[in-house]
Amino acid sequence: MLRLFRRKKHPTLSQGLFKTRLSLKEQLKVFLKKGKVDVDILTELEEILILADVGVKITMEVMASLKDSIVNKGLKQREEVYRELKGALKNFLSNSPRTLSISHSPAVFLFVGVNGTGKTTSLAKLAYRFKKEGKKVLLAAGDTFRAGALEQLNHWGDRLGVDVIRHDYGGDSAAVAYDAVTAARSRGIDCLLIDTAGRLQTKVNLMEELKKMSRVIAKVLPQAPHEKILVVDATFGQNSISQGKxxxxxxxxxxxxxxxxxGSAKGGAILSLENELGVPVKLAGVGEGIEDLVDFDPGEYIDSLLSID
Ligand SMILES: Nc1nc2c(ncn2[C@@H]2O[C@H](COP(=O)(O)OP(=O)(O)OP(=O)(O)O)[C@@H](O)[C@H]2O)c(=O)[nH]1
Ligand SMILES: [Mg+2]
Known part of the structure; x- marks a missing residue:
């Protein structure tokens, strides 16, 4: 059954950054072609970083650090500055581990975020990955609010051959979570993935509901949920920062x-997002297919973002 989803080529982070790179590549090439470091170099780089939605704050800090490097290290070639730029940008990414916490049994994942960011799809992609690794997976339909949400998760459950714990529409999402964790324990599940309804971060009552879900889960299983994952829509760019906070x-x-x-040309925003929140990006969605979920590797990210190939 899982063979249905198999494709020839595995997606990559670099592939996901295609649109962002598209707008940067030509500018970077022009930048490098000029060869020598001159008075315009920082202005040109600044434009490139802003274009990638790296954000003003980080761009300014990177410019200051590059200026120092050019003077102190006596950089003469643009190629050298370009290498220095990659190093400087990497420093803004989080040092926290990016591996998912799956050592507990069951490992409980709670997916949260604003409306339509890709929570349910990302959850299904991760369930598929776990299933492929031979893990016992259970899904929970914590979105009892949006019309069609239960059917959407059921559909994924059917396609993946994974059970879904669900209540009716209008039900208490914390009660779904409670039942799901209880079921996961009694069934010897390895990974429980809990979906939630999209919500605006400014709606305090809805945010309190998430808190309640988390509390109820911890009552059944201390330390759970082991992963509380914010699903961010990459096309929002810098706008995701205030949401995430x-x-x-x-x-x-x-x-x-x-x-x-x-789908985003704003891949540079990851730098500000991580830097402002102090929360690591662990995975990236790079397409609508079930296999289109990749690990986020900081080195690969910076190299792909600024690649001229
Ligand atoms: N191209 C692309 N589309 C994606 C990706 N992830 C999700 N989508 C699409 O985004 C749309 C919304 O995805 P959902 O997973 O339903 O989003 P959600 O956050 O669960 O939405 P709500 O439950 O309504 O808040 C769907 O059409 C998905 O196919 C991705 O990585 N790439
Ligand atoms: Mg959803």
Whole structure:
């Protein structure tokens, strides 16, 4: 059954950054072609970083550090500055581990985020990955609010051959979570993935509901949920920062999934997002297919972002 989803080529982070790179590549080439370091170099680089939605704050800090490097290290060639730029940008990415916490049994994952960011799809992609690794997976339909949400998750459950714990529409999402964790324990499940309804970070009552879900889960299983994942829509760019901050305030996130990276020309925003939140991006969605979920590797990210190939 899982063979149905198999494709020839595995997706990559670099592939997901295609659109962002498209707008940068030509500018970077022009930048490098000029060869020598001159008075315009920092202005040119600044434009490139802003174009990738790296954000003003980080761009300014990187410019200051490059200026120092050019003077102190006596950089004469643009190629050298370009290498220095990659190093400088990497420093803004989080040092926290990016591996998912799956050592507990069951390992409980809570997916949260604003409406339509890609929560349910990312959850299904991760369930598929776990299933492929031979793990026992269970899904929970914590979105009892949006019309069609239960059917959407059921559909994924059917396709993946994974059970879904669900209540009716209008039900209490914390009660779904409670039942799901209880079921996961009694069935010897390895990974329980809990979906939630999309919500605006400014709606305090809805944010409190997430807190309650988290609390109820911990009552059944202390230390759970082991991963509280914010799913961010990569096309939002810098706008995701304020959203992310509030989600983090309410439920203390452990990681982020950057969904729809393939559709975004704003891949540079990951730098500000991580830097401002202090929460690592662990996975990236690079397409609508079930296999289009990749690990986020900081080195690969910077290299792909600034690649001229
Ligand atoms: N291109 C692309 N599309 C994606 C990706 N992830 C999700 N999508 C699409 O985004 C749309 C919304 O995805 P959902 O997973 O339903 O989003 P959600 O956050 O669960 O939405 P709500 O439950 O309504 O808040 C769907 O059409 C998905 O196919 C991705 O990585 N790349
Ligand atoms: Mg959903």
């Amino acid at each position: 509030l989600f983090h305030e309410f439920i203390d996130l452990t990681g982020m999934v950057l969904a729809k990276l393939d």
